[in-house]
Amino acid sequence: MSTLDTTTDVARRPLSGRRAHLGDLLLQGAAGLAALGAVVLVGLIAYKIVQGAKLSLSTFGLGFITHVGWDPVHLSFGAGSFLFGTAITSIGALILATPLSIGIALFLTELAPGGIRGPVTALVETLAAIPSVVIGLWGILVLGPVLRDHVEPFLHSALGFIPLFGPPNSAGTGIFTAILILTIMILPIISSISRELFLSVPGELKEGALGLGTTRWEMVRGVVIPYTRGGVAAAVILGLGRALGEAIAVAQVIGAFTGISWNLFNPGNTLASMIALNYQGASSGLELSSLIYLALILLVFSIIVNIVAQLIVRRVAKRQGLAQ
């Protein structure tokens, strides 16, 4: 508490001397310009996207959002199946990645012996540096066949009564493969932020809990997780943002099927991968405009996710404040 007060005190102290004043003005100007630039850029992007989507907006209206189908020959377009694909792949990836990354972060901060922390941390973070096109290629050539030959038949025979685990797909490309690829891509984001958060938990609190005779697990559940809940929720949302927008790796492994299938092993498509795959080759103005309409939907979708994330973080932080 006391350290915090001193810093604000220093910041509030009036600056003396013309040089310092000039520097202050320059900093204010440059930082303000940078912030303004970001706002203007987002505004311009939104304007350009609405402009580009106009033709499709006026042709299909809001029915576009739920219409399932994409037919460049008969000029009938809709976002329904891509919205479904985006939602199911992102949610699936989050369900898999969240416990895994929190587990990795806990292992690295609380459980791992000192010698292996460094290398494992570096390796997990390297995952984030692999280009998505490489992960996608690995998905087609390595992961897909393994899923098709071993994992999917097993899941189908064990859990086949759930419609999500239908008959396996013969090609190994599909929604399930995309979910796993996305899981790999968002894992390092969530786990490295969570690790930083877990490290920020004051040692006294943890030692206090252990001193009271709690087990490691009770300490993690009672101290580390509650202390960092808001931040971890924000990390998960950041991962979700990545999953929503990832285009190339998903495009390579999802199999590009326009339609809604609840069987995870069937091919599907997402908003981002649809745009990436067809933007350069759209054969009509209406198709191009419809692709931009998809981008508009994705933009609105991401903004909603961001707002929801802010609300969650704020609520958790508030509750945490009350608890302390």
Add this chain to the structure above:
Amino acid sequence: MPRNGKLVRIILVLGAVAVAASFAVTAASAKRSAGSLKGAGSSFVAPLVNAWIAPVNSDLGISMSYNAVGSGGGVSAITNKEVDFGASDAPLSVFSPTCSTCVQIPWALSGTAVLYNLPGAKNLLKISGAVLAKIYMGQIKKWNDPALQKLNKGVNLPSTAITVVHRSDSSGTTFNFTDFLSRVSPAWKSKVGTNTSVAWPAGVGGNKSAGVAGIVHQTPGAIGYADVAYSTIAHLNVFKVLNRAGNYIIPRLKNIKAASALDTHPAKDGSLSIVNPPKNAKYANAYPISTYTYVDVQKNSANAANLKKLINWAVTKGQAFGPKLIFQPLPAAVVAFDKKQIAKVR
């Protein structure tokens, strides 16, 4: 510290060498270069265009760059005058809005191969367009379907499920392939149609030729399609395809050449379709999914003189680079037609 100092010195020296080298290169190219031309479009023709870059620079002194963004991207780039030439596998008339101020010139000739992966089966099984259309509509689902078995008498086809593989991005190769299916199957024409991407009734999509070939390679029972050049590189099994003369034809240069015998009546707009040539002794060995690919240029171009030089070179001397990359050199009649088209550019 001494180590650091040494490192800094090495970096400085390397930097100086790089700067000097880039100056030298710029100076050298400035001396020779009569101008530069920018192109974009078809990835199908990209290997050939890339092979042209060096000889075009040495023969004509023109430095040419090519960006393989895909046929649709090429047409929109030339329509908006962002490049000096666009390249497309599909004729301009397919695109809307199309480039009404463009000249369309067929400048390369190749075909689309139908690939498959069937463990235990030999290369060069036989297929007909009608059966292929039914497979791509999801109506024929197994390899031992009577329709497929009938075409391959004496081959014991397994009951393996067929996995249909198509392009997930839009592409000129898809245009060629669906054009063929539309011409051989009325059902395909009315339900699906011809375009650079279509509403596929069945199957999984792969991103670019590499994606399609990758999935076919990994999937026992898969059937896919890719341009002939790519299928040769990928070492995948290809079908012999039935032509209207009743022969099963391998996608090889001489058979693409046989299909190009149908070159005598190019359309007014410069488009030339040789897909599924008519039943005629002249086309007995014609591969039915052969295709011309086009270069599109603005009639009024700032770089007209260089552009004319480049395309004249491409349709004559440039054709010699084709066979190695499985592009059949243009027939004389098409070259003559092209020269007339080039004259329209000013």
